[in-house]
Amino acid sequence: MSETTVVDIQLETSQQIARKTRRDFLRFLRKNPITLVGLLIVAAFVGAGIFGSYLAPYDPMGMDLLHRLEGPSSAHLLGTDELGRDILSRILYGAQISLGIGLLATLFSLTAGLVLGAVAGYFGGWWDTIIMRFIDVLLSFPGILLAILVIAVIGTGPNSVILAAGIQGVPTMSRVVRGEVLRLKEREFVESAQAIGLGHWVILGRYILYNSLPPVIVITTLNIGSAILTGAALSFLGMGVQPPEPEWGAMVSQGRDFIRTVPHVTTIPGLAIFIVVLGFNLLGDGLRDYLDPRTN
Amino acid sequence: MHRYVLRRILQMVPVLLIVSFIVFVSVRMIPGDPARMIAGLEASEEVVQNIRQQLGLDQPILTQYVRFLQGLLTGDLGTSLYFKTPVFTELATRLPNTLKLAFSGTLFAALIGVTGGILSAVYRGSILDNVAIIFSLAGVSMPSFWLALLFIQLFSVKLGWLPSSGSGTWQHLVLPALTLGMYGAGRIARLTRSSMLEVLSADYVRTARAKGLANYIVIYKHAFMSAIIPVVTVIGLEFGGFLGKAVIAETVFAWPGVARLIVEAVLQRDFPLIQGGVLWLAFGFTLINLVVDVLYGFLDPRIRYS
Numbered sequence: 001m002s003e004t005t006v007v008d009i010q011l012e013t014s015q016q017i018a019r020k021t022r023r024d025f026l027r028f029l030r031k032n033p034i035t036l037v038g039l040l041i042v043a044a045f046v047g048a049g050i051f052g053s054y055l056a057p058y059d060p061m062g063m064d065l066l067h068r069l070e071g072p073s074s075a076h077l078l079g080t081d082e083l084g085r086d087i088l089s090r091i092l093y094g095a096q097i098s099l100g101i102g103l104l105a106t107l108f109s110l111t112a113g114l115v116l117g118a119v120a121g122y123f124g125g126w127w128d129t130i131i132m133r134f135i136d137v138l139l140s141f142p143g144i145l146l147a148i149l150v151i152a153v154i155g156t157g158p159n160s161v162i163l164a165a166g167i168q169g170v171p172t173m174s175r176v177v178r179g180e181v182l183r184l185k186e187r188e189f190v191e192s193a194q195a196i197g198l199g200h201w202v203i204l205g206r207y208i209l210y211n212s213l214p215p216v217i218v219i220t221t222l223n224i225g226s227a228i229l230t231g232a233a234l235s236f237l238g239m240g241v242q243p244p245e246p247e248w249g250a251m252v253s254q255g256r257d258f259i260r261t262v263p264h265v266t267t268i269p270g271l272a273i274f275i276v277v278l279g280f281n282l283l284g285d286g287l288r289d290y291l292d293p294r295t296n
Numbered sequence: 297m298h299r300y301v302l303r304r305i306l307q308m309v310p311v312l313l314i315v316s317f318i319v320f321v322s323v324r325m326i327p328g329d330p331a332r333m334i335a336g337l338e339a340s341e342e343v344v345q346n347i348r349q350q351l352g353l354d355q356p357i358l359t360q361y362v363r364f365l366q367g368l369l370t371g372d373l374g375t376s377l378y379f380k381t382p383v384f385t386e387l388a389t390r391l392p393n394t395l396k397l398a399f400s401g402t403l404f405a406a407l408i409g410v411t412g413g414i415l416s417a418v419y420r421g422s423i424l425d426n427v428a429i430i431f432s433l434a435g436v437s438m439p440s441f442w443l444a445l446l447f448i449q450l451f452s453v454k455l456g457w458l459p460s461s462g463s464g465t466w467q468h469l470v471l472p473a474l475t476l477g478m479y480g481a482g483r484i485a486r487l488t489r490s491s492m493l494e495v496l497s498a499d500y501v502r503t504a505r506a507k508g509l510a511n512y513i514v515i516y517k518h519a520f521m522s523a524i525i526p527v528v529t530v531i532g533l534e535f536g537g538f539l540g541k542a543v544i545a546e547t548v549f550a551w552p553g554v555a556r557l558i559v560e561a562v563l564q565r566d567f568p569l570i571q572g573g574v575l576w577l578a579f580g581f582t583l584i585n586l587v588v589d590v591l592y593g594f595l596d597p598r599i600r601y602s
């Protein structure tokens with residue numbers, strides 16, 4: 001036995017892993033065109049949010065009383081509203097508002113959900129009882145009622161909408177994170193980390209939360225869609241972003257008076273909300289299949 | 297079973313207490329002085345102080361909360377600043393409307409959702425299945441206020457079949473109930489589909505088929521009857537959720553319910569009315585969830601509560 005067997009171990013570099021992941025995802029997108037559609041919608045929406053102010057042909061607040069409530073034409077591709085403002089320009093500017101509300105509200109629910117879910121799941125006992133009862137309390141307000149209560153206390157405006165829509169996403173996120181932590185904390189790699197004496201927070205962050213990323217990413221994507229919906233609904237009710245800001249929900253609300261004669265004033269902003277939320281939902285569902293096949 | 301029900305009720309009490317406390321404190325954090333609002337802008341400070349004493353607003357906050365809880369138990373929720381009538385009366389006259397709407401909405405959601413889900417599962421992979429999947433995804437992505445306006449455009453303006461606002465006849469109920477129902481229809485369809493698919497591949501369904509039973513009997517009697525159990529729970533939960541989701545439908549269609557009253561109360565800064573309305577809907581929602589949970593145990597004997 002003088003021969004030594006040389007085992008050829010190829011360690012992948014992180015670049016190689018990244019390339020492989022990218023290739024995997026592209027292959028997944030080719031097989032799931034619906035997810036690709038979702039991704040393209042989201043990309044277009046983000047593009048509108050970033051570059052909308054450069055792309056818009058008119059000033060979103062610029063009134064033109066000679067051209068009120070006009071249908072689509074070559075001068076105004078999506079027509080004009082009751083004050084003669086260009087609807088396309090308002091939609092493009094509005095993307096920024098909806099995107100901002102959706103992202104910041106989701107950031108809020110993500111942060112709160114990660115902390116609450118992780119503490120409840122990892123430390124258990126009283127922590128778990130208190131946090132989960134708190135989540136029960138949040139869940140005792142049906143539908144948009146909690147968001148309305150938040151608005152009643154802190155007033156209308158974009159920041160209030162972000163908080164109101166953000167709080168609504170906290171229960172789902174906390175529950176998902178808690179479930180993942182409960183599942184992962186019994187695993188061997190966590191026990192080994194505990195055995196070598198790593199601190200609780202290091203174990204939570206590096207080993208547990210890192211491994212629960214797939215469902216968290218899925219819920220985050222879906223939460224952006226529902227935060228946009230909640231924000232638009234609040235603005236529609238007159239409790240969110242106030243006119244004359246080109247917020248899509250507020251635009252639908254303002255166009256209501258003309259629904260019998262010029263429906264496009266309400267139809268177009270509503271369609272914009274629908275398409276964007278659909279995009280996030282399609283992408284979220286696709287990511288669920290890709291990242292977390294277990295749950296399907 | 298009895299012990300489970302009892303435990304659930306006991307668990308509910310602290311949650312409801314905290315909910316009431318949160319609502320109570322929130323409403324007191326709303327900027328503005330209710331005593332000043334009742335007295336009017338021209339009233340002297342003395343008059344305002346008098347009203348403040350009458351309402352107990354000069355007491356410490358915990359004393360106020362205890363008084364508020366006592367009022368809650370006896371049905372005394374204070375007086376609406378806007379209507380100048382007892383909050384209890386305002387809510388009680390509108391609650392039947394909200395319940396009627398939530399119930400009809402649930403009926404629509406269940407009819408559309410369950411039918412769609414079954415067809416989807418039985419004809420899995422067909423065009424019908426794909427259409428149902430797309431519809432259910434669209435249902436959860438659509439802003440309901442927009443859907444409501446589309447319904448008005450089609451059924452009220454173009455076709456002239458149904459009224460676009462108000463209440464009184466069953467025709468007034470159709471569009472708001474349909475708007476509300478679309479919320480849940482997609483979710484119910486998805487769940488029915490996956491529940492049916494699970495059952496359709498079970499051994500006893502294959503046995504039934506092997507016996508040579510007609511396809512519709514297998515699907516209805518063997519598969520549907522057990523696939524429907526988890527769906528019934530979700531339908532129940534949707535009903536509870538509709539109490540809050542009714543906000544949009546009630547507002548767009550001017551349906552005189554509690555949810556729309558809360559929106560008006562917020563815009564009018566009618567503190568007692570916001571407080572009472574939010575509490576009623578939250579309590580109702582929690583109670584319905586409890587009832588649904590308990591019913592689930594009766595429907596599905598496999599479930600044993602520990």
